[in-house]
Amino acid sequence: MVFFLMILAGTAAATVLGVLRVPTMGDWRGRMRWGLAGALAFAGVDHLMTPDRYTRMIEPFLPFPEAIVLVTGLLEIAGALGLLIPRTRRLAAVLLAVYFVAVLPANVSNIVNGIRFEGLPTGDWYYWLRLVFQVPIIAWTLYVGGIWPRREASRVSRA
Structure with missing residues (x-):
């Protein structure tokens, strides 16, 4: 939920910059893209800087939890950059949506195993709500990547 x-x-920051006529902010989809890219970059760097926070989420049967956390942090940073490059935007959005589905087991593990994070609420309600927020995050990702819903201008007329 904090990620959302x-x-x-x-x-919101991208919107303010857009009002100030910063040209790269673009339309709403572009501003939302910058918002997601910024959150991903922040989370990715946090994975690299504080890996111990995330290794607790890795199921015990998975080998090399530190490497998994490192790779996921790098994937988040790469996804953020990919969203901002027009040529890679669609691919990045699809791969990030797959990534967000792939991390669902870690979020479920938090709930089942009672894993709590410093600075976040300790009640189960927060972690269930966090799990529910994966759905709008995936939808947001597909929207800002131009995957869903398809823009009218990109549809081919068969008249």
């Missing part, structure tokens, strides 16, 4: 709030904050 980071996306919203980044989008």
Whole structure:
């Protein structure tokens, strides 16, 4: 849920910059893209800087939890960059949506195993709500990548 709030904050900042006529902010989809990219970059760097926070989420049967956390952090940073490059935007959005589905087991593990994070609420309600927020994050990702819904201008007329 904090990640979703980071996306919203980044989008708000991009909107302010758009009002100030910063040209790269573009339309709403572009501002939302910057918000998601900023949240991903922040989360990716956090994975690299504080890996111990995330290794607790890795199921015990998976080998090399530190390497998994490192790779996921790098994937988040790469996904953020990929969203900002027009040529790679669609691919990045699809791969990030797959990534967000792939990390669902870690979020479920938090709930089942009672894993709690410093600075976040300790109640189960927060972790269930966090799990629910994966759905709008995936939808947001597909939207800013131009995957869903398809823009009218990109549809081919068969008249």
